Amino acid sequence: MSGSTRGEHAAGGGHVAEFFDAGHEQFQALSSALWDPIGRASVAVARPAVGQRVLDACCGAGASAVPTAQAVGHAGAVDAVDLADRLLEEGRAAATEAGLGWIRFVRDDVTRFGEAASYDVVQCVLGVFLLPDMDAGTAHLIRLARP
Numbered sequence: 001m002s003g004s005t006r007g008e009h010a011a012g013g014g015h016v017a018e019f020f021d022a023g024h025e026q027f028q029a030l031s032s033a034l035w036d037p038i039g040r041a042s043v044a045v046a047r048p049a050v051g052q053r054v055l056d057a058c059c060g061a062g063a064s065a066v067p068t069a070q071a072v073g074h075a076g077a078v079d080a081v082d083l084a085d086r087l088l089e090e091g092r093a094a095a096t097e098a099g100l101g102w103i104r105f106v107r108d109d110v111t112r113f114g115e116a117a118s119y120d121v122v123q124c125v126l127g128v129f130l131l132p133d134m135d136a137g138t139a140h141l142i143r144l145a146r147p
Contacts, residue, residue, distance in 0.1 A: 058127020
């Protein structure tokens with residue numbers, strides 16, 4: 001299966017990515033009224049601190065990843081992970097426009113991404129319901145958080 005991301009087809013992620021890639025314009029049309037306010041509110045609750053390393057799982061176009069990068073500052077780092085190429089492109093553009101060089105948008109399957117205990121904060125704002133096995137996917141994300 002050429003062009004697939006690690007674990008994408010095993011986890012059913014190919015269909016999710018195709019859905020969001022196909023509807024990226026409609027998704028973006030809702031950003032200022034829906035996704036961005038939800039992302040900002042979620043970051044306000046998570047309260048990432050300056051210098052922290054954060055994983056934003058199922059990041060979409062960066063509605064929570066961009067404000068997280070602003071919160072952690074250049075001393076921190078944000079890995080924003082999703083399967084939808086078009087949304088990742090939008091996130092990269094927003095991060096570049098905001099001068100956030102410490103955020104990395106990565107196309108990968110979040111249920112297989114990362115190393116254990118490597119993040120200060122792990123957040124999945126609106127994508128947890130898209131995980132093919134929410135229990136296993138959530139357990140994997142929890143393992144990525146430092147104690």
